[in-house]
Amino acid sequence: MPNTKAVIIDGYVDEPACFGVPPYISPYIRYIAGALRESGFSENDIHYSTIDSIRSHPENIGNIIKRAQLVIIVAGMTVPGKYLRSTPINLREIESIFNASSGLKILGGPIRLGFSLEGGKKAETDLLDTADVSISRKDIEAFVYDVLGEKTKNPENCEHRFRTVEEIGRWAIKGAFIIKQHPDYPNVMCELETYRGCGRNQHCSFCTEPSYGSSDYRPVSDVISEVAELYEIGARFYRIGRQPDILSYHAKDKGGDIPEPDPQAILSLYKGIRNIAPQLKVLHMDNANPGTIAKYPDLCKEIFRTIVQYHTPGDVAALGMESADPGVVKANGLKAMPDEVFEAIRIINEIGRTRGNNGMPEMLPGINLVHGLMGESKKTFDLNYNFLKHVLDSDLLLRRINIRQVMAFPDTPMYGNDELVRKHKQIFLKYKEKIRKDIDFPMLQKVVPVGTILRDVKCEINDRKMSFGRQMGSYPLLTGIPACLPTGRFMDIIVTRHGHRSITGVPYPLKINTAPLQLIQELPGIGKKQAINIQRKAPFSSKDDFIKRTGNEGIIPYLDF
Numbered sequence: 001m002p003n004t005k006a007v008i009i010d011g012y013v014d015e016p017a018c019f020g021v022p023p024y025i026s027p028y029i030r031y032i033a034g035a036l037r038e039s040g041f042s043e044n045d046i047h048y049s050t051i052d053s054i055r056s057h058p059e060n061i062g063n064i065i066k067r068a069q070l071v072i073i074v075a076g077m078t079v080p081g082k083y084l085r086s087t088p089i090n091l092r093e094i095e096s097i098f099n100a101s102s103g104l105k106i107l108g109g110p111i112r113l114g115f116s117l118e119g120g121k122k123a124e125t126d127l128l129d130t131a132d133v134s135i136s137r138k139d140i141e142a143f144v145y146d147v148l149g150e151k152t153k154n155p156e157n158c159e160h161r162f163r164t165v166e167e168i169g170r171w172a173i174k175g176a177f178i179i180k181q182h183p184d185y186p187n188v189m190c191e192l193e194t195y196r197g198c199g200r201n202q203h204c205s206f207c208t209e210p211s212y213g214s215s216d217y218r219p220v221s222d223v224i225s226e227v228a229e230l231y232e233i234g235a236r237f238y239r240i241g242r243q244p245d246i247l248s249y250h251a252k253d254k255g256g257d258i259p260e261p262d263p264q265a266i267l268s269l270y271k272g273i274r275n276i277a278p279q280l281k282v283l284h285m286d287n288a289n290p291g292t293i294a295k296y297p298d299l300c301k302e303i304f305r306t307i308v309q310y311h312t313p314g315d316v317a318a319l320g321m322e323s324a325d326p327g328v329v330k331a332n333g334l335k336a337m338p339d340e341v342f343e344a345i346r347i348i349n350e351i352g353r354t355r356g357n358n359g360m361p362e363m364l365p366g367i368n369l370v371h372g373l374m375g376e377s378k379k380t381f382d383l384n385y386n387f388l389k390h391v392l393d394s395d396l397l398l399r400r401i402n403i404r405q406v407m408a409f410p411d412t413p414m415y416g417n418d419e420l421v422r423k424h425k426q427i428f429l430k431y432k433e434k435i436r437k438d439i440d441f442p443m444l445q446k447v448v449p450v451g452t453i454l455r456d457v458k459c460e461i462n463d464r465k466m467s468f469g470r471q472m473g474s475y476p477l478l479t480g481i482p483a484c485l486p487t488g489r490f491m492d493i494i495v496t497r498h499g500h501r502s503i504t505g506v507p508y509p510l511k512i513n514t515a516p517l518q519l520i521q522e523l524p525g526i527g528k529k530q531a532i533n534i535q536r537k538a539p540f541s542s543k544d545d546f547i548k549r550t551g552n553e554g555i556i557p558y559l560d561f
């Protein structure tokens with residue numbers, strides 16, 4: 001690409017209210033591309049690459065970086081996790097990319113708040129040794145735009161500022177084209193923003209969202225126009241994930257701690273998206289505040305009914321519970337007491353637990369727990385465990401339980417007060433293991449029992465004996481298939497076994513006459529000996545022929561002849 005003037009490198013982002021690790025593309029990337037377009041760059045002037053693409057083919061990009069007028073890296077994991085096939089950028093890589101460039105160098109995204117690849121550590125703020133790199137201290141898209149602007153050519157003189165809702169209204173549309181350069185395109189999940197900033201009057205001790213100020217809702221029409229543009233370009237997978245609480249989109253401040261939800265705004269948003277993108281394959285969400293549900297149960301029920309009507313199944317309402325210890329809830333200004341979170345879980349189950357056409361329940365709650373918060377004691381671990389056990393014993397479903405240790409960021413009350421992270425590390429590890437075994441495992445057996453057919457699982461990685469895939473969506477279930485299958489392929493899978501947080505399955509229906517041994521023996525009730533016997537007797541002409549010659553009726557629903 002000899003004309004390239006700007007290179008955007010996606011080092012990935014993972015924040016409580018924004019995700020950008022493949023197959024996701026974060027809004028930051030699209031906004032920056034839009035800001036570049038508005039600054040006079042053409043689509044051909046802008047090259048986008050993920051850090052994983054650079055690692056696997058460094059030769060493709062070396063020259064582009066060297067000659068580009070502008071090299072922009074987006075990075076920052078404020079809630080780092082483990083990723084199936086992606087590894088976030090590290091500081092050494094950031095330095096080496098910038099060292100290869102002779103143009104303007106800009107680093108930004110959530111990394112502006114500090115850098116750490118692991119939860120439970122203090123985020124480092126002294127980022128780089130490289131002197132000529134500009135670190136955007138507020139919004140990178142606004143910084144890029146201003147640096148290229150008429151008046152400010154020198155990044156040192158450029159003010160760091162937040163972008164306006166009007167700016168991203170334009171940039172989101174102008175930058176949508178960039179998804180075509182994503183390595184997963186067209187199977188890329190577009191993370192959509194509805195607003196950011198916390199609408200509560202008090203804030204949780206660990207959270208960085210209040211640094212954005214009060215909620216700056218995007219107009220419904222802006223989000224729909226963005227989806228229209230992305231859809232036109234080929235996007236079929238969407239998650240409304242960039243907001244701290246979907247229930248509070250366009251909520252009204254009535255003077256209390258939590259603003260009053262506006263079900264009409266959410267209806268207009270979802271209906272508008274479905275109208276403009278009729279063939280979309282996934283429409284999911286992220287983040288629901290259990291405090292909002294506790295305070296406004298009827299309005300929230302209305303919103304959840306709207307979501308279930310217009311979304312696609314497998315959706316997850318991730319609830320930021322953080323702690324089931326009332327002392328910790330109070331000491332850290334958290335959103336809801338344990339009984340309120342329990343009621344939120346019950347409400348979401350009531351509206352969302354029916355199984356949808358992709359095999360997953362329509363919508364389930366997820367739970368986020370954070371450890372190392374102020375006031376935590378050994379009792380906190382018991383309280384959290386007992387809460388989850390009570391949910392399980394009450395036959396309520398949870399899609400996933402996210403447990404992490406707090407990462408303390410500057411300008412939050414937690415900064416400098418995170419000594420309990422280290423003190424409780426060993427208890428934390430044991431407790432986490434116990435939850436995986438005693439809660440996650442039986443919960444998963446209920447969420448997707450053996451014999452459930454999961455539609456459109458995309459195979460993402462493989463080796464000689466195993467492949468792993470996921471459905472496209474919010475918190476998709478990791479699915480192991482005991483065979484080497486081509487990556488990138490979508491297939492239906494029937495569940496045969498459960499792990500703590502993943503399932504094993506075989507392609508559905510299994511073509512028994514050609515299936516490899518390891519898939520046949522994965523079928524329920526079939527051991528290696530029987531699998532060899534079945535394979536030896538193949539081919540079978542029909543269901544009846546199979547039953548007659550093997551005496552096995554039980555696995556018929558899994559098979560194709």
Ligand code: SF4
Nearest residue numbers: 198203204207209244
């Ligand atoms: S409610 Fe708490 S966790 Fe949610 S955005 Fe506000 S401060 Fe952050």
